[in-house]
Amino acid sequence: MSVQTAVPVGERVREGRTLAVVSAxxxxxxxxxxxxxxxLAAMARDLNAGTAGQTWILGSIALGxxxxxxxxxxxxxxxxxxxxFVAGALTLAISSVLCALAPTTSAFVAGRLLQGGATAALLAAGLGLIGHAFPAGPERARATGVWGAMLGLGIALGPEASAGLAELAGWRAWYVAAAVASxxxxxxxxxxxxxxRAEHRRSGDLPGVLTLGTGVAxxxxxxxxxxGGWARAEVLVLFAAAAALLAAFVAVESRTREPLLDLRLFRRADFVVATGGAFVTGVAVIGVMSYLPTVVGRVLGEPPLLAGAVLSxxxxxxxxxxxxxxRVAVQGRHLxxxxxxxxxxxxxxxxxxxxxxxxxxxxxxxVVSGAGSGLLNAALARLAVxxxxxxxxxxxxxxxxTARYIGASVGVAIVVAIATSAPSLTRGxxxxxxxxxxxxxxGAVVAVAVRGRRSE
Structure with a gap:
């Protein structure tokens, strides 16, 4: 009996390590x-960042x-x-050092772009590790729930930790701490x-990577x-380029034997709901919550730490x-x-x-919105795998x-455009x-109504 129980215990220890490292x-x-x-205000002063520079300071990591x-x-x-995953952690450490030492806005933005790539590796490979380590069922539900909870905890702690370290040693202190932690x-x-890894190793889809990457960029x-103005020539040119490149991506993927993204997955209702739900979450949830501390700070006159506590x-x-x-009986698209x-x-x-x-x-x-976000983070993570x-x-x-962070960028742009164009900030x-x-x-209506083949 002792021999038979040794393997499950060892597997449980490995699962626990995987969940702990990926969650952290x-x-x-x-x-x-x-x-x-x-x-942002302190960084703008130190780096001599104007309006355009501040926009890139905020948005560069989302791009990467x-x-x-x-x-x-x-x-x-x-x-x-x-x-x-390991490459992502090392890249985050290196890029954090670059951000801590950045003498100019351009140098800082370059570091944040690199941090974005590192973040992509940690998120995609990390959830992939959890999906492989935990078989479908209650254990995977628990693990993806913990992973989703870490999204909320990171959002809560990030602005507060950054502001707290800035009070003690300046805004660069956060990036030193991030480098050490990474x-x-x-x-x-x-x-x-x-x-x-997958049993079948694909040859790679360079045209897909290039068209998607440049299209999203x-x-x-x-x-x-x-x-800074939606009718400007450079903005319109970039939108046109994005449309052409993303259309080219779809064309490439439909003809490639081993595509980066198998378009047949969109015949699966669960994949459509998972991807579409992530996009709507970015637009309608992350977008407005990202800007809310700014509104609270300006309208109520609260300092950054207290304004950030609202998001916390x-x-x-x-x-x-x-x-x-x-523990919730309802799952999938209904959740x-x-x-x-x-x-x-x-x-x-x-x-x-x-x-x-x-x-x-x-x-x-x-509290109500936070509860909804908690449901979304856990349910989307599970449905994604x-x-x-x-x-x-x-x-x-x-x-x-990808859908979540593109949606978040769209959402922030919509919220900022609406809020700043109204007669007053409160009205906006x-x-x-x-x-x-x-x-x-x-999005909720579509999630329930969409039809298609269920996941296999």
Missing amino acids: ATMLALMNYNATFST TAVLLLAVGGLADDRGRKRV AVLAGAAVTGLRES ALLGAITLGR LWAGVSFAVSLQVR IAAGLVLCALGDVALMGLSAGWGWWRLAPGL ESVPASRTAMGSGANN ADIALAASAAIALA
Whole structure:
């Protein structure tokens, strides 16, 4: 009997190590992703960044992440998920050093672009490792719930940690800390993770990588520059280039024997819901919540730490709910729809912000929206790996997170455009919240209504 029980215990230890290392990396990646939100003013002064420079300081990591997510997901499945994960952790360490030492805005943006690529590797390969380590069923539901919870926890802690370190030693201190933490994670991954890859190694899809990568880069570049004026020639040229390149990507993938993204997956209802749900989450949830601390700071006159705490309350509830999603009987598309509905209700509850409010009046809306976000993070993570073949879990994660971060960039652009074009910031915030709620509700309806072949 002792011999028979030794293997399951060993497997459980390895599963625990995988979940611990991947979860810690996910939390760090999201903390770093949001670190600039609370220190932008100090960074702009130190780096002499104008309006355009500040836009790129905020948006560059999203560009680097979204461009590479699907490509590194496919690479992880074919060449080794652990290998790509370790490379991502080491790259995050190096790029964090570059950001800490950056003398100019351009140098800092270059470092953040590299951090985006590292983030893509950690997210895609990390969730792929979890999908391989935990078989479908209750254990995978628990593991993906923990992974989803780390998204919320990272969002909650990032701005606060960055602001706190800035108070002690300047805004560069965060990037020093991130470099050290990333190096430690790389070591833990080398010793604690077991390699996994698809049985069939594909030859690679360079045309797909190039057309998708440049297409997404052009799209996010247009969105980033568009905040300074949507009718400018360079913005229109980038949008046109993005449309042409993404159309070329679809054409290439439909003719390639071993595509980066198998377009036949879009015949699967679960894949459509997972990918579409991630995009809507980015547009309608992440977009408005990313800008909310700025609104709170300007309208209520709160300092960065307290304004960031508003986001922490939302993300903290998201973290707690994600950990409990495995106990919910409803799963799949219905859970995603429920999460989007809760986010919409939370947005409605946040409307009406004015200078006379205390921060506590935001709490009900933040709690409801945070609960919805928690449902979404856990449900989307699970569906991302279960809606694709078992050998392509990292690709499924890459596709899902690509949709999420493209959606987030679109959402932030929409919210900022609406909020800053209204007669007052409070009026603009209300319109932006209403628009986000409408998009979330539409996404919930589509999630329930979409039809197609179920995942195999």
